[in-house]
Amino acid sequence: MRCLTCCLSVVFVVVSLLTSTSVAKDWPSWRGPDRTAIAPETGLLKEWPESGPPLVWQADGFGGGFSSVAIVGDRIFTMGSRKGGCDLIAADRATGKELWSTRVGNGSPNCTPTVDGDLVFALGREGDLLCANALSGSVVWQKNFGKDFGGQMMSGWGYSESPLVDGDRLIVTPGAEKAVIVALDKSSGDVIWESAMPAESLQRGKDGAGYSSVVISHAAGVKQYIQLTGRGVISVAADDGRHLWSYNKIANGTANIPTPIIKDDYVFCSTGYGTGAALLKIKNDSGKLSAEEVYFLDSKTMQNHHGGMILLGDHIYCGHGHNQGFPLCVELATGNIAWNAGRGPGSGSAAILLADGNLYFRYEDGTMALIEATPEEYRLKGEFKLATNNGKSWPHPVIVDGLMYLRDQSTLLCYDVRQK
Numbered sequence: 001m002r003c004l005t006c007c008l009s010v011v012f013v014v015v016s017l018l019t020s021t022s023v024a025k026d027w028p029s030w031r032g033p034d035r036t037a038i039a040p041e042t043g044l045l046k047e048w049p050e051s052g053p054p055l056v057w058q059a060d061g062f063g064g065g066f067s068s069v070a071i072v073g074d075r076i077f078t079m080g081s082r083k084g085g086c087d088l089i090a091a092d093r094a095t096g097k098e099l100w101s102t103r104v105g106n107g108s109p110n111c112t113p114t115v116d117g118d119l120v121f122a123l124g125r126e127g128d129l130l131c132a133n134a135l136s137g138s139v140v141w142q143k144n145f146g147k148d149f150g151g152q153m154m155s156g157w158g159y160s161e162s163p164l165v166d167g168d169r170l171i172v173t174p175g176a177e178k179a180v181i182v183a184l185d186k187s188s189g190d191v192i193w194e195s196a197m198p199a200e201s202l203q204r205g206k207d208g209a210g211y212s213s214v215v216i217s218h219a220a221g222v223k224q225y226i227q228l229t230g231r232g233v234i235s236v237a238a239d240d241g242r243h244l245w246s247y248n249k250i251a252n253g254t255a256n257i258p259t260p261i262i263k264d265d266y267v268f269c270s271t272g273y274g275t276g277a278a279l280l281k282i283k284n285d286s287g288k289l290s291a292e293e294v295y296f297l298d299s300k301t302m303q304n305h306h307g308g309m310i311l312l313g314d315h316i317y318c319g320h321g322h323n324q325g326f327p328l329c330v331e332l333a334t335g336n337i338a339w340n341a342g343r344g345p346g347s348g349s350a351a352i353l354l355a356d357g358n359l360y361f362r363y364e365d366g367t368m369a370l371i372e373a374t375p376e377e378y379r380l381k382g383e384f385k386l387a388t389n390n391g392k393s394w395p396h397p398v399i400v401d402g403l404m405y406l407r408d409q410s411t412l413l414c415y416d417v418r419q420k
Helices: 002-022 145-149
Strands: 055-059 070-072 075-082 085-092 098-103 114-116 119-123 128-133 139-144 164-166 169-172 181-185 191-195 215-217 224-229 232-237 243-247 261-263 266-271 276-285 288-298 309-312 315-320 326-331 337-340 350-355 358-363 367-372 380-385 398-400 403-408 411-416
Touching: 070 114, 070 398, 075 119, 085 119, 085 128, 114 164, 139 145, 164 215, 215 261, 224 266, 232 288, 243 276, 261 309, 266 288, 266 309, 309 350, 315 350, 350 398
Parallel strands: 243 288
Antiparallel strands: 055 411, 070 075, 075 085, 085 098, 114 119, 119 128, 128 139, 164 169, 169 181, 181 191, 215 224, 224 232, 232 243, 261 266, 266 276, 276 288, 309 315, 315 326, 326 337, 350 358, 358 367, 367 380, 398 403, 403 411
């Protein structure tokens, strides 16, 4: 009996290990699990054939909008405008076939859903915040940023952030004077705290939420939520929402979009519309935090309109220029330009992802480019045109288990980018 028990124990351990190693990686929210836009992938193609990687499947019927996708387990989650309203949609990861949909207000969506366990969170263009059951799509709770918090956007393109789950809390940005950022109980939607806009005068930009999403920082030894709003970058304490610091110089009066980059005690931020980019160092003076500008790059040197920025090692990679996607590499510590590739293979802005040492640039015109992530020089490793081009090709690429998922308005494309 003892031998049998030992044998069964060994079998159980082996099966458990096999099961754990075969579980698919997840991409539960905007820019991945840690919001860095770096996929933990290996074994991907180092160069693309002239025709591009093979298309595995194409699925249609997802409606309009610029939402990207979240992927957890065997499901894909996205949003789309269709039949007069906005839907949160779950689809089968293997085929793209729709599994369920739940209405989230009206308007063409920009939000990428956030999945946490058996819950999925989505934000509609008009500020409708939904918590749904990830398996069935049934509504768990709902709120509206305008009605419940007096929220507003800095301009008229609608709410765009992806909600942040942090432990038992959901962090979102209504953009109200008394509730610019709020923490909610993720299970019930109950308000834990509301953070008011800072009292000091912030001249640049406009009141309201921007088009960015909250990130977590532990700069200067304090856990904090950092967000790019209509008035620039602000930071609030994670425990109670009190204002910690703000940086107004990066704000413009049209649209503040890119998600800030966090590293140790530093925050890097950039906006388009002729603004620029800045590196901030967060300092702690007897419990009072402040943001010191290390450097500011003018718009001719660097501005990320939208499409995002990625930090790898000591360098930032992004598309540079207002509504442009000029491939650019910048040294974080100094702001020195390592290389500037000029126009690059596509036109318009570029939404980017990093995986297995390469940058995936998705240009507005539907061109995909593979660029080596090295500060040594600009190295283009391949390019191709997407199978569809239903509008401005803005949604960010996602790669999970060697498959690249690209939302194109009503169409969802899945490409195999694995090295054979």
